[in-house]
Amino acid sequence: MERDKPVIVLVGGEHAAVIEQEFRARYDRDYRIESVLGFAAGLDRTRGLVAEGAQIAMVAAEHVLDEGTSIEFLRQVPAVVATARRVALVSWEDFSGALEALRAAALEREMDTYVLIPRGPRDEEFHTALIELLSEWGWSVGRPLVTVTDVVAEPGDRAAAAVRDLLDRMGFPHRALEPSDDEAQELIEEAGPGARLPLVRTFTGRVVSGATAATAAEAIYGGFDEIPEGVIADVAIVGGGPAGLAAAVYAASEGLATVVVERDAIGGQAGSSSMIRNYLGFPRGISGMRLAQRSRIQASRFGARFFTGRPATGIEPGPAHEPEHQHVHVRGAQFCARTVVLAMGVTYRRLGVPAVDDLVGAGVYYGAATSMAREMQGRDVFVIGGGNSAGQAAIHLAKFASTVTILVRRHDLAETMSAYLTREIDATSNIRVQPRTVVADGGGDGRLEWLQLENLDTGEDTKTSADGLFCLLGAEPDCSWLAEGVALDENGFVLTGRDVPREAWVDGNPPASLETTVPGVFAVGDVRAGSMKRVASASGEGASVLPLVHAHLARLRAREFGA
Structure with missing residues (x-):
C-alpha cells in the first residue's frame, strides 16, 4: 500500500516540477513522494507526516526557497525527524555562489550532502548520491522487507x-x-x-x-567443516578487519593463495561503526559494515577464501620435513601457510564494574551495537569513551535516543577524537559531553535502569537514570594464543621491526618493518604495537605487508631451489 512506503519529502522552489519529475521517475515504485512548495509548507508537511506515523527516509530541499535557503531549512529538520537523510538540491546557476556555504553546512552536519539538480536524463551521479543515502537509511532505520x-x-x-x-x-x-x-x-x-x-x-x-x-x-x-585437508596457503591472514581485508585484497590480486580466518563478523570493530566519514574515496561516508562487505567481495573475486565463525587457537612451525610452513590451528581444523599475517585487531576493554557487566546484553553493550540503536528510541543513553568509535556511536544513537551523554576521563574530546566528529557532536543538540567522569556502579531489575557516576576531580557521586550504556573504552589485544616465540610489548601488543628486542635480531639486523620475531609471521593494524588505531592506517598496513610477504616467499623458493 502507498501509505506503508517510506516517504521522500521534496521541498521545491523555482525548479520544483523538474525535481519532482526526476524523483518520481526513479523512486515512485518503492517510496511515497510528497512534494510541496516553499519553506513553511515543507516544515508543516514534514510535521504532519511524522504525526501520521510515516517513516520519512529523506528530506530534499531546493537551495533557493521562498523564505530562506536549503541550509536554513534542513537545519530545522532534525527537530522534526532526526533519522531522515537531508539533501540540498542546487541549481547550476546557483551553485557557484552557494558552494562555500554548502561546504560549511555539510562539514557542520547541517545536511548529509548537496547535489546539483539534473539538467537532463540519466544523471547517474545525482542518483548514486541519493541511493547511497537511502540505502544507509534503510539499513540503520527502516526494517527490511525482504529478509534472509x-x-x-x-x-x-x-x-x-x-x-x-x-x-x-x-x-x-x-x-x-x-x-x-x-x-x-x-x-x-x-x-x-x-x-x-x-x-x-x-x-x-x-x-x-x-x-x-x-x-x-x-x-x-558454513563453518570450518569446509576447510579441506591438505590446504597450503601462501598467506594465512588471521582477522577480517580493515587490515586483514586489505592484506587479502592485495595478496589475492597478486596471485597468492590467500586464506582469511575470522573469529567473529568480517569487519572487526570497524564493521560496527555506523558511519566512517574520513575514509579516502567516500565523500559522503560509508558504514563500517558496507566497507567490510565490499572489501570481502573484492578479495573473494580475486580468489581469497574466507572462513568465519571460529578463532585461531595457535600457530606453530611445521615439522622437519616442512620447515617452510606455519601450521595454523583453528577449533577443529588445521592448515598450512608459508606466511602468516596477524590482523586480529583488538577488543574493547571491560568496564570492571561487576554490577554493570552483569547486565551486558540487557541495556549494557560493548562496542557500537548499531542494531540496538533502534531500541533506544526516546530513551536516555550513555556512551563511555573518547575515541572516534565512541563519537560515531554517539552520533548514531542521537538519531533515536532522547539524550546521549558521552562520559570521558579526560578534560575534553579534542585530545583523542578527530575534529570532524567533535564538530558534529557540538552541533547535535541532544548530545552532551561529561568530562572527568567514570561509571562507579549501576543496576536495574533485569536490565539497566540506573548508573552511579563519579567525578574524578571532586570525588562526588551522582545517581542518574539510564536506559542504555555503550562502552567503547579503548583497546585490548587478544594475543594469548600466540606461540611464545612471538614477542609482545608490556600491554600485549605484537612487536615488529626495530621494536623487537635486540636479542631477537639476526646477525645484528632487525626483522622487516612489519615482521615479528618469527620469520614469515607479520603483524598489521591495531594488534601491532605502535599502530595508529585508525581504519585508514590499518588498511594501509594491510597493503604494505605484501612486499614483505613476497620477499619472504622469494627466500623460501631460493632455499628450496638451492637445496
Missing part, C-alpha cells in the same frame, strides 16, 4: 540480541520474531522437539537451536 534470516526469541533475550548485532555487522537482513508470532510457530515446529530459544533459520534453511553469535556465524558461513 529469522531470529525467534523472547523479548529481551541477551543471546538473541548478540545474534542480531552479528547479523547487522554481517550485512544480513533479518526478522526478529517472538514465539507467539505465526511465522515463529512454523519455525519452532520445523526445529522439532527439544528445540531451545533463540532459534535462527539461515538463508540455507538450516535451523540453529539455542543459538549464539558464534553458532549463528558458523551456520551462515
